[in-house]
Amino acid sequence: MRLRRVTLLRSSFMTDAAALAAIHAAAFDNTRAWSADEIASLLDSRLTFVIHQPEGFALGRAVADEVELLTLAVHPAARRQGHARALLLAFEDESENRGAARAYLEVAQDNIAALALYKAAGYQTTGTRPAYYRHKDGSQIAASLMEKALN
Incomplete structure (x- = not known):
C-alpha cells in the first residue's frame, strides 16, 4: 500500500476538502461530521497537515514540539485492511519531520477499534473528557485523552 503525503494548496482546498469531508461523514455516521468548509479552514493554517490515501486520511496540527491528531478517518468499506494503521504511522513520521x-x-470511549489501534501503536490514556462527543440520537460519550512520545 502506497501512501501519499499531501499538503493542500489554497487553490485546491475546496475540492480536496470536499473529498475528505465525504470520507469523514461515512466514517463517523453516528456523529456530526466535519464539513468541507471546516476541513478547509483547518487546512488554511501552515501548522495543519493531512496524510491521505483514497480510503482515508489523518489530519494533524503541529505546534512547537507537539502534534495533535485532529482526526483519523477510514471509509467503512475499507476498514480492517490496515489503512488506519498505515495512516497513523505516516502521521507520526510527518509529525517527527515537523519537529514533534x-x-x-x-x-470516543465507545470507539473500540480506534482505542485498540492507538493502544497497539503505543498511545497511553492520560485523562478523560466527560460527555465530549454527541451522537446523532443526542446521547453523549466521554473522550479518552491519549498521548505518545515520538521517536
Missing part, C-alpha cells in the same frame, strides 16, 4: 516529540489525541 509528543503526539496527542482524543477518541
Whole structure:
C-alpha cells in the first residue's frame, strides 16, 4: 500500500476538502461530521497537515514540539485492511519531520477499534473528557485523552 503525503494548496482546498469531508461523514455516521468548509479552514493554517490515501486520511496540527491528531478517518468499506494503521504511522513520521516529540489525541470511549489501534501503536490514556462527543440520537460519550512520545 502506497501512501501519499499531501499538503493542500489554497487553490485546491475546496475540492480536496470536499473529498475528505465525504470520507469523514461515512466514517463517523453516528456523529456530526466535519464539513468541507471546516476541513478547509483547518487546512488554511501552515501548522495543519493531512496524510491521505483514497480510503482515508489523518489530519494533524503541529505546534512547537507537539502534534495533535485532529482526526483519523477510514471509509467503512475499507476498514480492517490496515489503512488506519498505515495512516497513523505516516502521521507520526510527518509529525517527527515537523519537529514533534509528543503526539496527542482524543477518541470516543465507545470507539473500540480506534482505542485498540492507538493502544497497539503505543498511545497511553492520560485523562478523560466527560460527555465530549454527541451522537446523532443526542446521547453523549466521554473522550479518552491519549498521548505518545515520538521517536
